[in-house]
Amino acid sequence: MDAMKRAFFESFRKLRNQSFWEGCFHADQNCSERIIKAHSIQNNKILNKISENGEVLMFGNELDESFELKAVMKKEGRKRATTFTGFCGHHDTTIFNPIENLDYQIGNKQQEFLFAYRALAHEYHAKKSTAEIARKSLELIKKGEFVELNKIFEQRGEPSQDHIQFMRIMFEAFLEGSKDAEERLEIARVRMNGFLDYGYFDELITEVIEFPEEYHIATSATVIIEKDLEGNIVNDLNDFQTALAPTFVTVFPQSGKTYVLLSYLKRNQRRFKFIKSQILTKSVPEQKIIISNLLISYVENLAFSPIKWRQLDDSMQKKISAAFLNTATQLDKPLLLDKDIDIFVL
Structure with a gap:
């Protein structure tokens, strides 16, 4: 086997x-x-900060004994992690x-x-x-x-x-x-x-969440959010006539804080009103859970600190890994999958 x-x-x-x-x-x-x-997540400023012995953790796939796919955390050297020939x-x-x-x-x-x-x-x-x-x-x-x-x-x-x-x-x-x-x-x-x-930078709108602590997690990703927190459709993947509206997600720690940037094209701002009304108005603990679910459900290019991952108990690690795998190909996925998932660990 x-x-x-x-x-x-x-x-x-x-x-x-x-x-x-x-x-x-x-x-x-x-x-x-x-x-x-090229690094999609900055090597010296971000990956160096969250690494342990020059390594970060990223999700990967393996086959179990029954040849079923499972998600596992794998160590990646920070010089190689998140790179792409782009x-x-x-x-x-x-x-x-x-x-x-x-x-x-x-x-x-x-x-x-x-x-x-x-x-x-x-x-x-x-x-x-x-x-x-x-x-x-x-x-x-x-x-x-x-x-x-x-x-x-x-x-x-x-x-x-x-x-x-x-x-x-x-x-x-x-x-x-x-x-x-x-x-x-x-x-x-x-x-x-x-x-x-x-220099038409105003063609992009960025909603910013600033967490008051530094969490050792980072991402740079483009995602197609299907539904808002109330179940309203943001992108209908079955509608081939309407252009999809991407969200550009960036998360990184800096100077004792953590920044979550949710960016979208100005032409799509009507579809993203929910970010202000449903996410920015929430408390910090609620925002951490929402963003955790967004990252686990939609993002593959996600780097964790090995030290912080070990601080999660075994059951939470398994829950996060299972959620990552189960949502990888899921359609019609909710924005908030599991209210118990919080990957922002101090």
């Missing part, structure tokens, strides 16, 4: 690594030649200087825009890479190279025709959904690059 699990994950990691998109999110004539591994060296340095080398100030429109811009770039890279996994998988199935697709077939033997058909249908459906995401994100990329180039 262990050998099969190892073969499965080794093959998947190989395919994933071969499928990573490499390019500059702000491609223009000023690009330097080399695409770098910028050339020139643009990674010049664009993000105002947030890399200066502390965040509430209301600084340029800084708030750049945090959101980085979150979008990371999501763009993730979706382009995910689509490429599906394309490569379909190509291997077409060629009959099943061991290249996954070494598990080396031990199990060549898949049956029914299994081959199942895999083909699965990856074709996956690719179809990925193409839609790629198209939407390309529109967003062009729009946000225009705002950046012309």
Whole structure:
């Protein structure tokens, strides 16, 4: 069983690594030649602060003894954690200087825009890479190279025709959904690059939650919130005629406080009125629970302090891990899944 699990994950990691998109999110004539591994969460200012022995914790997946998927916390070196091949060296340095080398100030429109811009770039890279996994998988199935697709077939033997058909249908459906995401994100990329180039930072609205303590947790993510706290629809994933409205989520500790930035395009502000009325009006303990649920339900690019994670009892760790796994592919998910989940640990 262990050998099969190892073969499965080794093959998947190989395919994933071969499928990573490499390019500059702000491609223009000023690009330097080399695409770098850029950090979506600042390494020296944030990851260094929350790491233990140079490592942070991030969610990953494993197979249990029954070959069921489970979510586990895995250590990642901070120099590697949250990196993506989404910028050339020139643009990674010049664009993000105002947030890399200066502390965040509430209301600084340029800084708030750049945090959101980085979150979008990371999501763009993730979706382009995910689509490429599906394309490569379909190509291997077409060629009959099943061991290249996954070494598990080396031990199990060549898949049956029914299994081959199942895999083909699965990856074709996956690719179809990925193409839609790629198209939407390309529109967003062009729009946000225009705002950046012309300094139209007011085209983005940022709601800020400031916790009075420093919590060692950080994220940079683009999410599609489906419902507000009262169950009203924010984004209907079954409505293909209406454009989706993303939320750019950034969380980080700084100078004894923790900042939660919830950013969205001004054109979508009607859909996000609930942030002010349903979240900003709540007490700090209530806000921590709401944001915890948002992060666990919608975010993968999430870094924890190993020290703080150990302070959670075993039952809470299992509850958080189960919630992360169960909501990964869930549709019609509530914003507040579990009122007992609070990942902001002192």
